[in-house]
Amino acid sequence: MTAGKRLRRRDLLPEQDTREVSLHYVIAVLFFLAALSALIALASNRAASGWSREIRAEVTVQVRPTGLESGSVAAARAAEVLAGVPGVKEAAAIEPERAKALIKPWLGDAVLEDLPLPNLVEVRLDEAKPAKATALSEALSEKEIDATIDDHSTWLQDIETSALIIRLISLGIFLLIASAAAAVVGFATRAGLMARANIVEVLSLCGATDTFIAGRFQFRFARMAAISGLLGGVAAGLVMVVIKLTGSSQSLLLALPFSWLDLLVLLPCPLLAALIAAGTARIVTLKMLGKS
Template identity: 30%
Template sequence: MVALPQLFNRSAESQLIGQRRLSGPMPWVIAIMVALTVIAAAAALAFSNAAGTASDALTGGVTVQIVDANPATRDGQAQAALAALRAAPGVLEASLVPQDKIDRLIEPWIGQPLSGSDAIPVPALIDARMRGAVTGETLGALRRTLRTVAPAARVDAQSGWLKPVFGAVDTLRWLALMMVAVLGFALAAAVLLAARNALGSNRDTIEIIHLLGGTDTQIARIFQRAIGFDAMIGGTAGLLLGLAAVIVLGRQFGGLGAGLVDSGALGLTDWLLLALVPIAGIVLAMVTARQTVLRTLRKML
């Protein structure tokens, strides 16, 4: 009789699996899944960073608009409102937005600013920063303060302007996280089908091993080791492919020069989390293969 330890060497493993590791489809399937997961996870992290950075920047921010068609009246009320804001309790800082900066902001929509009688009235803007979060009570107090010195003033919380944007970013973040979960499920399903197919094609060999005293756990360990090796090869290739795609996309979006996009840049912790994706894929593949083999063997014999 052949000793059991000799049955479970690498030669027996290759006979049991029935395919060469690198020639079979499983490493490439895992590589594709890992690459897509890395891209989806990077998107989720970028959206989280962008939302968090923008929220921190806008917390406590207040914008005051002086809306008046008369330039002299507008400028006078803007200076009066600026002085009143700087003296108001709870205001950390307040500054008048330069006119040339306003002109650059509105130029994409109305073109070059005109002068003279053809000039389009543009509100004067004051950027203020409060000590704490801006509430309705805070806005009400500021409006009462400015009502006497600047009747044309309109006070708004900066965070209120971007609520729809924050909602869209949050939706995209959850969509990316759902994509990560779906890809994880697809990876487990692919491993499950591969393990069942290998078991079915090697049923006679498995029955012989059982007759020789081999256990289900020993057989499952063979499949687990083979799938783990395939997952390591595919996970490494998928990680490199996914990171390359993330870097290219990051450079493309970085070239836009948009503040909200720039705030979504990935940090060191984010890159480390992306590096853990193939490790999670290997663990998931090995656990799925082991459990699939054990459950299938119980039904076969």
């Protein structure tokens, strides 16, 4: 028991080892990438959720005039009918000039001159209890208004599918980085054991158990990985802060709407790094000592 305490006071492994500087760097980079992928996944999911909410809250209605009725009159009449449907927050006919402005980036001025513009009605739905497309269609049919309703369900499905793919990719990246970190720690543990094979042999002859020796390597690499994980998490957080504060690219901020609360996801980085390193070091050490 006294020998065990003496061994614990004078650690088997030195406090500092210049050979492990590169290992610190590699683990820090791995957890920087893992933390950054987590932040991007959160922001992408938030963006997809926001787009889905906006699409669910909007419906576009194309009105076709009948008889001698003009397109603008038919659209105004359809907007008035739709505004009275329960679950509709607002309905308004889109002015021809605004319709031209929406189409212009795609077709240009030359084509617009000869192009018949559609008569559109923009409908905003109540987010709490949105009206169904069938209810809108029935209301228009009762007033004998010929119209086609587009609830953007195709776009919504594409966005939700993309969000799911982003989540799966982020999970895959995290698992890949975690396995890479475990492999790096495992290699370093093997190298450390081989470099100190004579010390390990003497300790075994003195009665030190495999569990005790494994505990030394486990604590050493867990502490090292915790520091590296902290540095990687801080670096990822700084990148997010710079992007959010500078706002250098509005398109980037639109695609990745970071939130300050996202920084909370970085808190477990040191603990997670330590757990991966400790578990890997313990398994590798016990396995190697068992074979010797």
